[in-house]
Amino acid sequence: MAGVLTAPFRVLAFTAHSIASRGRVAELDPLQQPEQTGTVPISQEPPPRSEPESSPEPSLLTRFAYLSAPGTIAIGLLYYFGSTYNKAYYSTLGVQEADLQFSVQTHMVSTHAIFVPIWLLLGLALMLLLGFAGVRKVLGRPGNDVWRRRTIRWLLTLGLLTILTGFLSMGLWESIDIVPPLLVAVGATVAFLAVHLRLDQGSASGSNPHSRSRNRMWLEASALLIGLVAMSLFLHTSRYATLVGELAAYSTMESGFSEAPRAVIYSKFPINHHAPAIVYEDLGSKAGPYRHQYQGFRILVKVPTRFYLVSHGQRFGQHRTVVLPDDETVRVEISPWYVGGTALGSHRQPSAPQRRPAF
Known part of the structure; x- marks a missing residue:
């Protein structure tokens, strides 16, 4: 009796299961849908590729900023070195620093004493870059990989040793305190050249992920070395300006202040x-x-x-x-000259002075 009562429900369940199975087949086979619905599939074309936009040309203000930035830095450095020179000169002669109220032009003109060493450093840097370009070209030829690796090791070792010597000698040469910063700058420059050669070798090794990570490390080291060179040269030039100012004060004393009014x-x-x-x-x-x-x-x-x-x-x-x-x-x-007569205390103007007075 129970089987007779449940038979219709079994038929309904079987029919629902068959309809659901057909719907899943139609969803899985989209090619059968046009036959059942009588529609034609719409072909989807890929969207047109957008052409890369060209970068806009820099404006006149941007170009002016590119040109004025180095000049601003140069003017700031000249002002600082000139003020350092004047401070050392007049402090040695007993003038209080707080009383010195010189203009910017006066401080900049006072840097004439450090122009010669600056031009000398620039000339040496230019010769070093030209020589390094030749060495880089020679080591870049095929078959010179061994010599390239040896050169990198030698330059890196020499640069690091020179930097270490400069730092250790900071407190030893108090009388000649311009030498240690110069040693640090030279050592950092030599080490930077070695890192540059190493980066050339890394760029030729291909797109290996490990080599890219090592190249990134060498790039960071080169940035640190450039900062070390800049700071060392700044400290060296500042100390040189102080030394030149003190020597100029001693020379003025020895001459009896002959050029003073x-x-x-x-x-x-x-x-x-x-x-x-x-x-x-x-x-x-x-x-x-x-x-x-x-x-x-x-x-x-x-x-x-x-x-x-x-x-x-x-x-x-x-x-x-x-x-x-x-x-x-x-x-x-x-x-600028003694306005009195030949005798001290006389106010008679001499008709034709024959010699330069003693004071």
């Missing part, structure tokens, strides 16, 4: 100083309020509020700088 000081009150070879004379009440006269001074530098004076007769080891306030108590006569 001469000054005759007239003061309302006596001036206490210890500068040698200064001639004092009391002109009396007839000379007015500025009766105290001092001859033999040279103007080292003039700042807005004071004069820095030195004596024409002092030499190296006897240097004394006299700081005179620029106010209503003094009057200063400045001239």
Whole structure:
């Protein structure tokens, strides 16, 4: 009795299963669908390829930025080295750094003392690059792989040893502190050339993933070496400017400040100083309020509020700088030559001076 009652349900289940199976076959075989539906399949054409857009030409402002960036860096470096030179020069002569209020042009003109070594370094760098181009061409020929590897090892070892020597000698050569940065710069340059040869060898080895990762490592090392060269040359040039400024100050002292302007000081009150070879004379009440006269001074530098004076007769080891306030108590006569007569204290203008006076 139960079998008779469930027979219709079995027939319905079998029919539903058959319809579902036919639908899955139609979905799996799309070629049968046009026959059943009477439609024609639509062919899908690939989309047209877009042509690569050409990069726009750089604007006039971009080109100007490319040209002005190196010039800005050069002007900044000239200003820094010029200010370093002036600081060393005047500090050696006893002038306070805070009183130096030079213009940008004055600092840039002061770099004439370091032009010669800079041009020398640039010339040596150009010769080094030309020589390296020749060596690179020779080592790039077929059959020179062994010599290329040996050259890379020699240059890299020499460069690293030179860098290490420069760093270790930083505290040893205090009197000649311009040598260690130069050694570091030379060593970093030699090591950079070795890395460049190694990159050429890596680019010729093909597109091996391992070689690409090693080339990336060598590229990072070359960037670090370039930064080391730049910083070392900057430190070397800065220390060289300081050394040249100090030597120029010593030379100025030895010459008796012969190129400094001469000054005759007239003061309302006596001036206490210890500068040698200064001639004092009391002109009396007839000379007015500025009766105290001092001859033999040279103007080292003039700042807005004071004069820095030195004596024409002092030499190296006897240097004394006299700081005179620029106010209503003094009057200063400045001239490149002595404006008085041959005798000290005389105000008669000589008709035809025959010799250069002593001060």
